[in-house]
Amino acid sequence: MMETSDAKKLPKGITRRSDGRYMGRFQYEGQRYTLYDASVDKLLLRIEDMKYELRHGIYEHEQNITLDKWFHTWMEEYKKPTVKLTTYELYLRTYEHHIKPHFKGRKLKDIKPENIQRLLNLESKKLSKKTLSRLKVILNGVFSQAYKNEMIKKNPVPLTQFPKYPSEKERRVMSKEEQNIFLKYVRQLYYGNIFEVALSTGMRNGELRGLEWTDVDFEEKMIHVNGTLVYSETKGYYKTSPKTRSSKRDIPMLDNVYTILKERQERQLELKELLEDKWKPYPGLENLVFCKENGNLIEPAVMQYYIEHIQEMIKRDGIKFAKISVHTLRHTFATRCIENGMQPQVLKSILGHSSLAMTMDLYSHVLPDTKSEEMKKISGLF
Numbered sequence: 001m002m003e004t005s006d007a008k009k010l011p012k013g014i015t016r017r018s019d020g021r022y023m024g025r026f027q028y029e030g031q032r033y034t035l036y037d038a039s040v041d042k043l044l045l046r047i048e049d050m051k052y053e054l055r056h057g058i059y060e061h062e063q064n065i066t067l068d069k070w071f072h073t074w075m076e077e078y079k080k081p082t083v084k085l086t087t088y089e090l091y092l093r094t095y096e097h098h099i100k101p102h103f104k105g106r107k108l109k110d111i112k113p114e115n116i117q118r119l120l121n122l123e124s125k126k127l128s129k130k131t132l133s134r135l136k137v138i139l140n141g142v143f144s145q146a147y148k149n150e151m152i153k154k155n156p157v158p159l160t161q162f163p164k165y166p167s168e169k170e171r172r173v174m175s176k177e178e179q180n181i182f183l184k185y186v187r188q189l190y191y192g193n194i195f196e197v198a199l200s201t202g203m204r205n206g207e208l209r210g211l212e213w214t215d216v217d218f219e220e221k222m223i224h225v226n227g228t229l230v231y232s233e234t235k236g237y238y239k240t241s242p243k244t245r246s247s248k249r250d251i252p253m254l255d256n257v258y259t260i261l262k263e264r265q266e267r268q269l270e271l272k273e274l275l276e277d278k279w280k281p282y283p284g285l286e287n288l289v290f291c292k293e294n295g296n297l298i299e300p301a302v303m304q305y306y307i308e309h310i311q312e313m314i315k316r317d318g319i320k321f322a323k324i325s326v327h328t329l330r331h332t333f334a335t336r337c338i339e340n341g342m343q344p345q346v347l348k349s350i351l352g353h354s355s356l357a358m359t360m361d362l363y364s365h366v367l368p369d370t371k372s373e374e375m376k377k378i379s380g381l382f
Contacts, residue, residue: 013047014040028054046149065151067103067111067142071095074142084240086230091138098123098135108143109152113159124163136162172324174332181321185313191306193260194290194298195329200257202333202351205326206230207247209298210239212287216261221253225352229285229297237282237297247352264289271295334359 010016014024017036024035024043033050037043053073080088102119103111116139124132140157147155174182179199186192198208201223210229217224226248227239242248253261271293272279281288281295290298303326314321330351337347348359 065108067106067108070108071142074145078145085232089233094135108146113156116156117160121163129165171331172328173335185310197257198329199333200254201251202330211289221258223251225249244354246354249352251350
């Protein structure tokens with residue numbers, strides 16, 4: 001193709017073709033490389049990117065690069081700078097266990113929509129809907145960036161269909177009677193008050209375990225949710241910013257929560273003096289509200305053990321009690337709020353949801369006795 005006469009006005013190595021596109025050429029270790037783009041600025045950026053990849057040994061011709069190699073490039077260059085460490089590690093684990101085994105050695109350009117559809121169908125038989133959704137998000141990100149970089153002609157992921165899952169079970173919510181039974185047994189255990197606070201605030205598991213004394217304002221009777229406790233394979237346990245911006249919130253203390261926290265604070269001070277050097281908080285998390293009797297943090301497995309232990313205690317006494325999880329306490333809190341007339345917008349802010357729709361979708365479950373009472377209010381209209 002003929003090149004136009006305005007080449008002198010362009011940066012070194014850039015020329016304009018007769019079709020309007022710009023062409024950039026450079027050499028690296030004796031090899032010539034050529035790139036094209038409709039924008040000079042974009043072309044210069046792409047040339048710099050390619051030079052970086054060549055210098056660091058991560059460049060490979062688009063015809064030969066494998067999914068595995070491109071995935072790790074995508075993770076390092078595009079995801080690592082933009083997501084939390086826990087998300088980064090979660091993506092890596094998802095890829096290693098559920099994507100890589102299906103595409104060993106496959107070139108990126110050779111992976112078709114039907115190949116990805118087969119992966120989704122097979123993995124849907126063993127993964128939850130949430131996990132499979134994450135898997136598809138990862139694949140779409142990988143192929144979408146490859147398409148933007150002109151490494152492939154089309155992103156195959158949008159051409160697939162998400163496998164059908166059975167209807168989700170209704171979320172477990174304790175009735176008022178079950179709640180009273182649960183609290184009776186909870187109050188017999190050292191770790192019990194973390195469950196009562198969960199049931200009385202709607203706080204998430206990680207938010208409770210990461211709550212620090214600096215987050216508790218006894219004077220204003222307010223809990224400031226400023227972060228959540230997470231675990232990283234490289235950093236161990238640490239406190240990070242909340243799940244979303246709206247997750248950072250203030251929750252007014254009910255009287256029982258105020259009493260629990262006051263008593264817990266006093267008990268901690270006593271234990272610190274009593275144990276002296278045997279008081280061993282987790283490094284960087286020395287100020288936790290809820291911790292073990294030696295000051296160390298409470299792991300998720302401990303929460304799970306005690307929620308199951310409480311249910312075993314109830315059943316041993318001959319009381320029927322359907323299975324619950326730690327998250328059931330959050331669902332139950334939300335339901336009690338709705339039953340007692342709390343406005344959805346207020347509930348949204350207390351739960352830390354990013355949208356009102358999320359609150360209504362997740363927590364508009366109302367128990368049958370409440371439905372009946374609400375229907376009676378409009379009985380005179382007909």
